[in-house]
Amino acid sequence: MSRPDRIGILCMVSGPTASGKTTVCRKARDVENCAYSISCTTRAPREGEVNGVDYHFLTKEDFMHRAIHGDFLEWAQVHGNCYGTLKSEVVAHLEAGRDVVMDIDIQGAQLIRGCDDPFIRNAIVDVFILPPSMEEIKNRLSGRGTETDDQMRLRLYNALDEMKHWREYRYALVSDTPERDLERFRSILHCERMRSSRMRTPEGLLGDIPALDLSDDLVSSDQSELF
Ligand code: 5GP
Numbered sequence: 001m002s003r004p005d006r007i008g009i010l011c012m013v014s015g016p017t018a019s020g021k022t023t024v025c026r027k028a029r030d031v032e033n034c035a036y037s038i039s040c041t042t043r044a045p046r047e048g049e050v051n052g053v054d055y056h057f058l059t060k061e062d063f064m065h066r067a068i069h070g071d072f073l074e075w076a077q078v079h080g081n082c083y084g085t086l087k088s089e090v091v092a093h094l095e096a097g098r099d100v101v102m103d104i105d106i107q108g109a110q111l112i113r114g115c116d117d118p119f120i121r122n123a124i125v126d127v128f129i130l131p132p133s134m135e136e137i138k139n140r141l142s143g144r145g146t147e148t149d150d151q152m153r154l155r156l157y158n159a160l161d162e163m164k165h166w167r168e169y170r171y172a173l174v175s176d177t178p179e180r181d182l183e184r185f186r187s188i189l190h191c192e193r194m195r196s197s198r199m200r201t202p203e204g205l206l207g208d209i210p211a212l213d214l215s216d217d218l219v220s221s222d223q224s225e226l227f
Helices: 021-032 060-068 091-095 106-113 118-123 134-144 149-163 178-192 202-206
Strands: 010-014 072-078 081-086 100-103 124-130 171-174
Touching: 010 021, 010 106, 010 178, 021 100, 021 178, 060 072, 060 081, 072 106, 081 106, 091 118, 106 124, 118 124, 124 178, 134 149, 171 178
Parallel strands: 010 100, 010 124, 124 171
Antiparallel strands: 072 081
């Protein structure tokens, strides 16, 4: 397989509960041909969620076993459950030049930003999705109907804290319609793909450009003053 001309982007998407981040990540995966990092979690599946598609649903014991074994790029406790990103969901894709989109909480994003590996740090793009209002979060959460009253209260309480961190992210989107969110998210990916710091083979490109001939007869007297 030929060497890709850039490393993939590791796009970390955070935001409070029901901000629309999961929808954006999933849609971007489909239309931008990105990999979506399927996290491990100890929380119970919601109705309709499929193991290995939405999350890898693990027992606490399995989760801790994997953590001790060093399988996670990061992991954190969120809303009383454990969530973690498997290295196997990320690293090989980035090396192959494939972009990876991930839904991650603010603690996980902080851990990845601070990781020792310059390859991972160089791949990072971070986006925070803000809800249009707290009222809208409440409406979206109760409309979803997947949380008990206590779980909803905890998620709303945590949302206020999470929102304080939006400036830690390079990009911030205030959620609008799903279509508009996706459109703006895609423009971030399109720009980030052109970052020179992630390009691997500029020599290959420059090899096609003929070397400059700066001999006297090609340089006018005015230009020669420049050299
Ligand atoms: P939910 O239970 O609503 O699917 O997710 C709850 C929270 O866990 C969200 O804030 C989501 O971003 C976060 N989350 C999902 N996967 C991961 C992960 O792999 N690592 C971390 N640190 N947080 C995650």
